[in-house]
Amino acid sequence: MDITTILFYLVTTVIILSSVSMIIVNNTVHAALLLVLIFFNSAILWLMLQAEFLSIILVLVYVGAVLVLFLFVVMLLDLPKKQKANQKLYLLFSIITSVVMFIELYIVIFYQDFSNSLIAIPLPESNNTYEIGLMLFTDYVFSFEVTAFILLVAIIAAIAINISDKQKALRQDPGKQVLENKSDRLKIIKDDDL
Amino acid sequence: MFDFLNNFTSLFTFFNELSILPSTLILILLIMVPLLIVVAYYTYAERKIIASMQGRLGPNVVGPYGLFQPFADGVKLFFKEIIIPVDSNKFLFLLAPVITFTVAFSAWAVIPFDSVMVLSNINAGLLYILALTSLGIYGIIIAGWSSNSKYSLLGAMRSAAQIIAYEIAMGFALVGVIMISGSLNIGDIIHAQKGSMLNWLWVPLFPLFLVYFISGVAETNRAPFDVAEGESELVAGFHVEYSGMGFAIFFIAEYANMILISALTAILFFGGWLSPFNLNSLGGLEINDVVSNILLFFINDGIHWFIIKTLFFMFCFIWFRATFPRYRYDQIMRLGWKILIPITLIWIFVEMLFIYYKVEPWFL
Structure with missing residues (x-):
């Protein structure tokens, strides 16, 4: 029993318990936070496999960005109280999927x-991040580029969805604001003029 | 019998591995305690500097020149009652300051104070810092949501959107640093800046340095980007409902984050513990008397340069607060998404061309 074994069992226990409670828990915000806990512990698990780059990227991308947006949406949602009408249908579908x-x-x-x-054999005298970079840009460059292209399409689509002509009335035009002059807004009226 | 022996030896190795813990704990304390003292006096310095910029005196009652003011404030906050709001989520309400505090201080694990003074010299040091600073947002979001208050929730939402926007610019600025130094290890990044102060990365990466520091100020929710806790609109933003130690911990974490951003700017763009003078030109000198020896020690690389550089950027944070008016919220978003991110993208492309054609300051 060395310290990594103890750590492994600790981390996996936390992962399993929080995964189960994530499904059971009623509050959606709690569920999202439990998902954060799961990701974080998976990152520890990867770190123990000496995949330091992947584990830190998991924390950076999933915990630091994706789940923040998730939490953001979930917090602003006003979810209705639990509906009891469709429970039998839900049960049927959940049994089939499970x-x-x-x-x-x-x-x-x-x-x-x-x-x-x-089991991966750690390469001697090399660093994990460097090796992953080398692999991505040599052996797997095609899939890497395809992924990048798909992400680009998704970004453009997200922007395109948000552009609509109806909302134009609510927008501020920063260019106009910057170009605004003092003389356009302010009028000094002296006593003599009155 | 053999099983027993096996278990025994494994237990032994377990304790052997455990013996690293006390020495590491001592090292952690050696970083934490000075940091907390610096945080305490940073608040004092902020009040004094802003006071003198606005023609006031600042704290001057507690102790000589008001030097014991931070401790008086600390004791006051420590003895105040912690009020937990009605209908709030008690567990998360108490967890939020803990998360903020932990994240603010754990990033210091990979900061090199000197050529050897670093708690853990890991290869992906820069990524580690980026990952941990991106976690600080959870403390804010959880605090805002769990305290069951409109002001807190609004502050948390503003803060979350702002941090996400500026984190991207910050990450891209760091990409520029990685491209030149060719490493994610912070020690290697400092070594890549060896030479005089013109060899530091702020020369080839000047736009990225500006973007990094601006996003750092935005990321710590400091003025002029402090809409998340804009006093005139949201009382105090995400920590309205916190009193006593809960508030104090948020406060300490905010100042620790400011110091962290200052230290990172000093390390990534201003050579960390490197001396601004070219030490090779001094090589042939023969020095015997005490005064020049002391002078030489000061000129050499060392922790004092790191501290001086960090103090300068810490001063900048206070300077900004005293001089700039608060940004409007849509202006903050525009600056983050439409100005800072395009600047970093363009500069990364330019840098790529320079490195490809091996132009001197960019290609080492």
Whole structure:
């Protein structure tokens, strides 16, 4: 029992417990925060596998950006109280999905070879970030570029959705504001003029 | 029998590994305690400097020149009652200051104070700092939501949107630093700036330095970007409902973050603990008397340069607060998304061309 084993069991226990409670919990904000806890602990797990780049990127991207936006939306939502009408339908669908997922996982785990050959051997005298960069821009450059292109399309689409002509009346035009002169706004009236 | 022996030896290695803990704890205390003292006197310095800029005296009653004022404030806050608002989420309400405080101080683990003085010299140091500073937002969001108050929630929302906007510009500015130094390790980034003060990264990366420092000010929610706690609109923003130590911890964390941003600016763009003079030109000198020895020690690389540079940027934070009016909210968003991010993108592209064609200050 060395310290990493203890840490491993601690982290995995936290992951499992918070995953279960994330599903059970009623409050959506609590669920989102539990998801933060799960991601953070997964990052620790990756760090223990010496994947320091991936683990820090997981914290940076998912915890630091994606889940913040998630929390942002969830906090502003005014969710209605629990509906009891459709519970039987929900139960049917959840049973079907869980059975399908169980069978899939069973096939993956028991018909797949998880032998020692799959364990990554840490490369000597090299640094993790450097190796990942090298791999991304040589062997996997095509998939890397495709991912980048898809993300670019998504960004443009998100901007395009938000541009609508109807809202123009509410917008401030900073250019006009900057160009505004004192003489346009202020009028000094002296006593003599009155 | 062998099982028992095996267990015994494994237990032994466990304790052996555990013995790293006390020494690390001492090192952590050696960073934390001076930092907390600096935070205490930073608040004093802020009040004194702003007072003198506005023609006032500032704190001058408690102790000589009011020097014990931070401790008086600390004791006052410590003995105040902690009020938990009705219908608030008690657990999250108490957790929020803890998260803010932890995140503000844990980033210091990878900051090198000297060529050897660093708690953990990890390879992905810069990414670690970026990841941890992006976590500080959780303290703010949780505090704003859990205290069940309109002002808190509005402050938290403003702050969250602002931090997300400026974090991107900040990250891109750091990309420029990484491109020149070729490393994510903060020690290596400082070593890449060796030479005189013209070899520091602020020369080739001047626009990125400006963007980084502006986003740093925005990220810490300081004036002129302090709409998240704009006193005239939201009372105190996300920490309206906090009293006593809860408020004090948010306060300490904010100042620790300011010091962190100052230290990072000093490290990434101004050479950290490197001396601004070219030490090679002094190499041939023979020095015997005490005065020139002391002078030489001062001129050499060392922690004092790091402290001086950090203090300068800490002063800038206070300077900004005393001189700039608060930005309007839509102006903040425009500056972040439409001005700072395009500047960083363009400069990264320019830098890429310079590095590709091996132009001197950019290509080391």
